[in-house]
Amino acid sequence: MTVGRVTIRDVAERAGVSTATVSRALSGAKPVSPAVLEQVTRAATDLGYSGNGIASALRRSRTDTVGMVVPSIANPFFTALVESVEHALQQAGRQLFLCSSRSDPAMEALRLRSLVARQVDGIVISPVHGTLSTEAVAWAAGQLPLVQVDRYVSGVTSDWVGVDDDAALRLVLDHLAGRGVRSAAFVSSTLTNSSTELRVAGFTAHTGRLGIDVAEVLLGDYSIDWGREATRRMLAAGPLPDAVVCADDLIALGVLQACAEAGVSVPRDVLVTGFDDIPYSALSDPPLTTVRQPQDEIAVEAVRLLSAALGTSRDSPAYTALTPSLVVRASTGGGSTRPR
Amino acid sequence: MTVGRVTIRDVAERAGVSTATVSRALSGAKPVSPAVLEQVTRAATDLGYSGNGIASALRRSRTDTVGMVVPSIANPFFTALVESVEHALQQAGRQLFLCSSRSDPAMEALRLRSLVARQVDGIVISPVHGTLSTEAVAWAAGQLPLVQVDRYVSGVTSDWVGVDDDAALRLVLDHLAGRGVRSAAFVSSTLTNSSTELRVAGFTAHTGRLGIDVAEVLLGDYSIDWGREATRRMLAAGPLPDAVVCADDLIALGVLQACAEAGVSVPRDVLVTGFDDIPYSALSDPPLTTVRQPQDEIAVEAVRLLSAALGTSRDSPAYTALTPSLVVRASTGGGSTRPR
DNA sequence: ACCATCCGTGTAATCGATTGCCTTGACGTG
DNA sequence: CACGTCAAGGCAATCGATTACACGGATGGT
Known part of the structure; x- marks a missing residue:
């Protein structure tokens, strides 16, 4: 209904003071007498004054x-x-x-x-x-x-x-190595930002350190669909490695889904890990081992x-x-x- | 680094025109001569001028x-x-x-x-x-x-x-009735907003119409945790009804998780439905029957x-x-x- | 050749709140 | 009693962009 905005001038008029005083009374920037404060506050609420953040921001050159x-x-x-x-x-x-x-x-x-x-x-x-x-x-x-x-x-x-991406992949691969994994694939994104690159680098470094065979590195995007797609490609190309390491949980959820569709059992036939620990990673079938970011x-x-x-x-x-x-x-x- | 903002005045000065012309040239509000347009555009890019949306918004009283x-x-x-x-x-x-x-x-x-x-x-x-x-x-x-x-x-x-909440619950309950459900519980939120209330109302109306026994109506909030908690309470109180209808998918995911923990098989022992069709409802164990909102x-x-x-x-x-x-x-x- | 248009541009008012500076009056002190 | 101090509050400039209005010059119609 846009009732023609209430401005500080209206409040000032109604309270019988200047706009400067209204401003000071309402913001508390400088003290005003109790009587005036009362007047101004009443006038403001009576009129439903809510200020103009834009004007305020312009003058103060900050927006909070x-x-x-x-x-x-x-x-x-x-x-x-x-x-x-x-x-x-x-x-x-x-x-x-x-x-x-x-x-x-x-x-x-x-x-x-x-x-x-x-x-x-x-x-x-x-x-x-x-x-x-x-x-x-x-x-x-x-x-x-x-x-x-x-x-x-x-x-x-x-x-x-x-987060320390290298440390994260160390955790993942040490864990997988402890479970007897001898070969692993990495599914990630084509995006060349720092965390994506550091995760690939970490994967390479730690598989190398542990003597784990790098089966494949597949790059797409951070989505469930890509996880599904990547898995289908791997399945089409031959048997899966011992483990599939994913650069985030969405990808991993897609991998799990594709495995289920293809009748591949996780974790019996292949181990899968994610990254981020989103709430849904605990609810998937099976629940997902993942890296928790603080x-x-x-x-x-x-x-x-x-x-x-x-x-x-x-x-x-x-x-x-x-x-x-x-x-x-x-x-x-x-x-x-x-x-x- | 805050290099002391570039204002329209700076641009005007550098281009040798008035601020009005700069404004018109850059916004295209009124035509300017090609020569001036060129000058202004160059000056603006040279200085890295990006305008002050606040000032603009104040004057135009709109923010887009x-x-x-x-x-x-x-x-x-x-x-x-x-x-x-x-x-x-x-x-x-x-x-x-x-x-x-x-x-x-x-x-x-x-x-x-x-x-x-x-x-x-x-x-x-x-x-x-x-x-x-x-x-x-x-x-x-x-x-x-x-x-x-x-x-x-x-x-x-x-x-x-x-969305038409009544129609949604009709779909759900007709489906459940078709699967032979004779009793059902409803898990929802205490929030008394329209959709929440209409869903409860729909549940009541359509169970009544179909002669399905209303086992229980549990109210909490829209979260996985509440779904889990509600299920635990039902399990503690006795055997589950034939179906648990949930007011949203998060609740339903919690229900599924609690059932799995308690060794209750879905859908053999109990049927579960959600609402919203969030992406994760297709990935749960088992995948969730739900209402898709357009x-x-x-x-x-x-x-x-x-x-x-x-x-x-x-x-x-x-x-x-x-x-x-x-x-x-x-x-x-x-x-x-x-x-x- | 003359007047009406129109185009491009500049001048200055404007949006609404904040704030530096000044005025006023009250109070305290020597 | 005169003067300094201080608090409260008003006046007006200001933030930066937009735009109504004005103005000069070019164009065109008759």
Whole structure:
């Protein structure tokens, strides 16, 4: 019904004071007499005044809002991360403006541009691509404080906080080796961002160290469909290796589904592992062994870094790799049961 | 690095024209001579000018942004809906500002207040609660165009688009009756919003019509945990009914997990159904029979209604209930296999 | 040749809140 | 009693972009 916005001027008029006083009374920036405070407060509520955040933001050149850009909000790992970040920001009295880049560097650049134009106070981003994202991310980082989470792009001076991917794959492959695995395939994404690359590198390094045969490395995208598709290809090409290691849980869930369809038993015929520990990985058939990321800590640390950057000038960038842990479930034979 | 923002004035100076001309050249609001356009464009890119969306929004009193408030972004149904809405908005050249109310009416009111203060052009909301959400939603609807999706609150004059919950429960219960079910329990949420209430009502009505015995109606929240908990309670109280009907897929996934833990076989001992058809419902053990919501259509229709409301003055509100469909999987015995 | 248009551009008001600076009056002190 | 100090509150500039209005010059119709 848009009742012709109530402005601070209306409130001032009704309270019989100046707009300056209204502003000070409502924001508490400077003290006002109790009587005036009462008047103003009453006038404001009477009129249903809610302020104009835009005008306020223009004048103060801050919005108390931070923007966050993630590749996908359909991926439970990112939604969990977003919730954690939102929660951490709330503690700091800030709000979150969430955008999805849909794993597309062009869309990502658009989102960043728009966030900067909207004068958010800072940005939290999990960049799509290791090189295609660089330009936009670097530009944004030059305009305002920016923290990369989970993944990072090379060539940008900014903070980063994520998980130690090498340690994660060490956990996975040590576990698999302990279960007698002699050959393994890796299913991941073609995206060449840091975490994707570090996971492949970790897979290669640790299979090498343990003398595990690398059957195949298949690259597609982070989705259930790709996990299914990759499995079908492997099955068509011949017998599966002892284990299939996946770069995230969605892929792994797809692998499990394709195995079930093909009558391949997990974990009897093949072991499968995921990455992220999304809620659904405990509910699959069989439940999935996976790497748990400390996403709450990642979020808290990211917000801390951002707040620091908002205050003072830029320090040297911080690279924080947190330690992951392994959650063992039935897809690799279960906790202590079914030793291979 | 914050290089002291580049303003339109800087661009104007460098291009040797007035700010008015720069504005017109860059926005294309009015034609400028080719020579000047060239000059301005060059100056803008040289300086890395990106505009100040805040100032622009203040002057034009529109932001080309719509806000969306959902109860949870951890629920895949809502993330799918959000993605659909975002996509539909993109077609219309608008952006999405996403907020989560965490199923808390107070938080929801806060979000709405903040969206209005930020001058979004319109709001898409799936309200948390049937009565506790009313005040805030009604207030927001009075300030700007607002469309409710999926659920609605009573007493607010606004458009709504969602699914026909009664038809959905008819589909579910007809299907279960066809499988020989004589008794059923319903597991849902305590939230008294429209869809929750209509689903309970539908369950009651159609069990009555079909002569199915209502074993129990358990109310908690929309989560895997609650599904698990509810199942444990039922198991503790005695034998399960022939079927457990759940108000959403998360609850149903919890039910399946608790059954598996307790050694109760689905679908041999009990049939289980969900609601929403989230991606993970196809991957559970066993895969879940569920109601598919046409969320793409819901999103498109919501955006259409919003765009209409943005243009002209308010018409009489539209209530659009779209038709759901049933996806039959193994948790009720599968498509045509395993007849009971 | 004259007047009506129209196009491109500049000037300045405007959006609504915040805030530096100043005025006013009350109070305390020497 | 005169003067310094201080708190409360008003005035007006300001944030940066948009746009109504004005203006000069070119074009075209008669």
